[in-house]
Amino acid sequence: MDHLTALENKSIFIIREAYYRFRNIAMLWSVGKDSTTLLWLVRKAFFGEVPFPVIHIDTTYKFPEMYRFRDEYAKKWGLNLIVGRNEGQVEAGMGPGKGTKLDCCNELKTNALKRIIEKNGFKGLLLGIRRDEHGIRAKERVFSPRDENFKWDYEDQPAELWDQYKSTAAEDNHFRVHPILHMTELDIWKYIKRENIPLTELYLSKSGKRYRSIGCAPCCSPIDSNASNVDEIIAELESSHTSERAGRAQDKEDAYTMQKLRSLGYM
Amino acid sequence: MxxxxxxxxxxxxxxxxxxxxxxxxxxxxxxxxxxxxxxxxxxxxxxxxxxxxxxxxxxxxxxxxxxxxxxxxxxxxxxxxxxxxxxxxxxxxxxxxxxxxxxxxxxxxxxxxxxxxxxxxxxxxxxxxxxxxxxxxxxxxxxxxxxxxxxxxxxxxxxxxxxxxxxxxxxxxxxxxxxxxxxxxxxxxxxxxxxxxxxxxxxxxxxxxxxxxxxxxxxxxxxxxxxxxxxxxxxxxxxxxxxxxxxxxxxxxxxxxxxxxxxxxxxxxxxxxxxxxxxxxxRKEVYLNRLFVEKGLLTLDPAREYFEQIGQGSKAFVMDPGRIYINLEGRYPGGAVAASEKNAVANEIKTLLLDLKDSDGNAVIKRVFEAAELYSGPEAGRAPDLVAVGNDGFDIKGNIKKPEVFGTSHFRGxxxxxxxxxxxxxxxxxxxxxxxxxxxxxxxxxxx
Known part of the structure; x- marks a missing residue:
């Protein structure tokens, strides 16, 4: 079996396992390349159907290309799409220009998602995160419990040897399930190429720039790149040493700093 | 060696x-x-x-x-x-x-x-x-x-x-x-x-x-x-x-x-x-920005966050711990104090702070320093205009959101x-x- 097929098999096993154990699950779809790949795998796992809701957290700051893509494929693939917005905060003008970016993410992403989980009582959530994305994600498990405050206790996690996933938790908890945790950025692109998975054009170079990672428009910066198709992206990644989220690095450092200062009573 | x-x-x-x-x-x-x-x-x-x-x-x-x-x-x-x-x-x-x-x-x-x-x-x-x-x-x-x-x-x-x-x-x-x-x-x-x-x-x-x-x-x-x-x-x-x-x-x-x-x-x-x-x-945390609001030295726009809340006509604001900045014309986008009024505003703030007492009548501020008393060198131009040092027990804070001048929290030191x-x-x-x-x-x- 080739490398990509082995990765695909593992992902599909995890997806089916999650659905079998929890039933009341959903997946998060940011419309980026990773969660779109996850969505593709879910469709493969259930023979073209997606038997649970697909949640898109809409901060209202996403790129227009992302909204267009979402609506087009939600229809084409017959998705049960739940769009989550923290309406109160959106109306109050919350945004990256107001307060800190951490506040903005908290209100428009985290709290919006909390409400959807509360309302629907989901026991499991499929997410398209990958271990090589960011240092902290390297500690993630495939089945990762969260408490009612969304807190992730990374020092107290099951070991997950031999594909034995722990899937029982206290009443208030839900599980994050990460079917593509084991894939790298390069694996994803190679898989996208093999499967011909559709993506938004933001990833492709236009006048010397492209996005390597997408989220909310005000908080993402494009990288210098001439890669205008998937083959060129793969070639670029094979020779690149900068981090995937480099365009988001300063924000992360500032957000961390702010959280630390706040915990000691500054601000 | x-x-x-x-x-x-x-x-x-x-x-x-x-x-x-x-x-x-x-x-x-x-x-x-x-x-x-x-x-x-x-x-x-x-x-x-x-x-x-x-x-x-x-x-x-x-x-x-x-x-x-x-x-x-x-x-x-x-x-x-x-x-x-x-x-x-x-x-x-x-x-x-x-x-x-x-x-x-x-x-x-x-x-x-x-x-x-x-x-x-x-x-x-x-x-x-x-x-x-x-x-x-x-x-x-x-x-x-x-x-x-x-x-x-x-x-x-x-x-x-x-x-x-x-x-x-x-x-x-x-x-x-x-x-x-x-x-x-x-x-x-x-x-x-x-x-x-x-x-x-x-x-x-x-x-x-x-x-x-x-x-x-x-x-x-x-x-x-x-x-x-x-x-x-x-x-x-x-x-x-x-x-x-x-x-x-x-x-x-x-x-x-x-x-x-x-x-x-x-x-x-x-x-x-x-x-x-x-x-x-x-003993108490002291939120000087709130004091400035109450005394008309600072206006805040609640639709914004942190120091971007500083509103029109504000004369001064405070950053942690007791750094006081006068909202000078030319230095800040909403600067409302002309260079010629700077000393008068600084004196007004000094008097206000040195007179500040808590509800038990204890003096809160030990001393208010002027920048020139503390700082010299090429970076002195960016210094706070005044720095308030509290008496032991009064923790001076630059928090801009507090509804009262005095408060307590989970901090103990x-x-x-x-x-x-x-x-x-x-x-x-x-x-x-x-x-x-x-x-x-x-x-x-x-x-x-």
Whole structure:
């Protein structure tokens, strides 16, 4: 079996396992390349159907290309799409220009998602995160419990040897399930190429720039790149040493700093 | 070089001279007591103003005042805006000790560097561990891993081999302060874990690297003080024993590094311990921005956040801890005070603050300094116009959202300027009253 097929098999096993154990699950779809790949795998796992809701957290700051893509494929693939917005905060003008970016993410992403989980009582959530994305994600498990405050206790996690996933938790908890945790950025692109998975054009170079990672428009910066198709992206990644989220690095450092200062009573 | 010229500095963040004295008398710190009886003295020392770690540690590492090194706190506003930024090592304008003896000052200069130029070698190696305000790690002649705030261990450590080592021992950059209120036992456990990791890393680098200057800092003392300083002396406090136990482990570490250092230098090296500020119990937190709002000096636009809330016609605002900035025309986008009115506004604020009393009639502010009294140098133009220093017990805060002038929270300890400590060999040539800015000069003298 080739490398990509082995990765695909593992992902599909995890997806089916999650659905079998929890039933009341959903997946998060940011419309980026990773969660779109996850969505593709879910469709493969259930023979073209997606038997649970697909949640898109809409901060209202996403790129227009992302909204267009979402609506087009939600229809084409017959998705049960739940769009989550923290309406109160959106109306109050919350945004990256107001307060800190951490506040903005908290209100428009985290709290919006909390409400959807509360309302629907989901026991499991499929997410398209990958271990090589960011240092902290390297500690993630495939089945990762969260408490009612969304807190992730990374020092107290099951070991997950031999594909034995722990899937029982206290009443208030839900599980994050990460079917593509084991894939790298390069694996994803190679898989996208093999499967011909559709993506938004933001990833492709236009006048010397492209996005390597997408989220909310005000908080993402494009990288210098001439890669205008998937083959060129793969070639670029094979020779690149900068981090995937480099365009988001300063924000992360500032957000961390702010959280630390706040915990000691500054601000 | 002659091993007897080595210098070892053990930084103990926020450890007050008064508390160390008491703990030695009570037998909590027998190792420190033994060191003192062998020819060392414990001095009370003044910290920088404002007495926050970023400013005070930068004063220690550069040996100059904030008017030269440029660090006035953990936060600043970006020029001509009300947008917050976070100064880090890259913002420091003066060379640090390791630059002055390691040949890495580059274009940086300072009055202290000038004084020692050509008199100290420029090829000495330094090991700097967990020193606050050193992120991102500079390429020094030696090894450095940054202390608070260090968002990324890899970027905070130089060279890469040191990072690989720290990762291999599960070294942690900081402990999770947010556990202090809801999981206090986990908080104390993690503080001890961090202390052990620091000790492990200190002894590793002491033994495995070639060095002339070693600076190792323990920051967990500061964290304990912020949340549990009321437990330091109160024997009935639920966490008194855990607090004291931490200090006994700290004392153990002091004893171990002292012995190791003395063995390596035949008893001739210069050993010191020091802190960047002292601590006192909090009676009340004081939110000066709220006072300014009530007195018509500040208007806030609640639709915005942090300092971008500062509204039209505002005359002044406060950033942590007691840094007061006058909203000058030309300096800020909504500047409302003309240069000619600046002194009048400053005087109005001084009077207001010095008259401020809490509900029991206690005076809140000990002194209001003008910038020129505290700061001199090329960075003095960015200094706060006034700095308010509170009486012990009144923790001056720059929080902009509080609905009242006075309040309390889960914090139990506040920084003080006057009760930092320094342990030095008895008879060392030092000023009558030590200031943290003096220490770099004392260290450099050793390398002449």
């Amino acid at each position: 002659d091993p007897s010229n080595k210098v070892f500095v053990l930084g103990i963040d926020g450890a007050p001279q008064t508390l160390l004295s008491e703990y030695m008398a009570e037998g909590v710190m027998p190792n420190l007591k033994k060191i003192l009886s062998g020819g060392y003295s414990l001095h009370q020392m003044d910290a920088s103003i404002p007495d926050v770690s970023s400013t005070s540690w930068t004063s220690f590492m550069t040996g100059v005042n904030p008017g030269e090194h440029g660090i006035y706190g953990f936060m600043e506003l970006a020029p001509n805006t009300y947008r917050m930024t976070f100064p880090n090592y890259a913002s420091i304008k003066a060379p640090a000790l390791w630059d002055m003896i390691g040949g890495t000052s580059g274009a940086k200069s300072s009055t202290l560097a000038e004084k020692f130029k050509g008199r100290v070698p420029n090829d000495l190696r330094s090991i700097v561990l967990n020193m606050p305000e050193t992120f991102p790690a500079p390429r020094l002649n030696g090894v450095l891993t940054a202390g608070f705030v260090c968002p990324d261990l890899k970027k905070g450590t130089y060279p890469d081999s040191a990072y690989e080592y720290l990762r291999s021992i599960n070294y942690i950059m900081d402990i999770e302060a947010s556990n202090a209120s809801d999981k206090p036992d986990a908080f104390f456990d993690e503080a001890l874990f961090a202390l052990n990791k620091r000790a492990e890393a200190f002894t590793h680098f002491m033994d495995k690297e070639r060095w002339d200057l070693f600076i190792g800092v323990v920051t967990e003392t500061d964290r304990l003080h912020h949340f549990f300083f009321d437990a330091a002396r109160d024997k009935a406090h639920k966490y008194h024993e855990r607090f004291v136990f931490f200090y006994s482990r700290m004392d153990d570490m002091i004893g171990r590094v002292f012995e190791r250092f003395m063995d390596a230098t035949g008893g001739q090296g210069l050993f010191m311990t020091m802190s960047d500020h002292g601590f006192a119990p909090i 506040m920084h003080t300027r006057h009760d930092a400590h320094c342990v030095l060999p008895s008879g060392a040539a030092i000023p009558e009253r030590l200031h943290i800015e003096n220490l770099a000069g004392i260290i450099l003298e050793r390398f002449i």
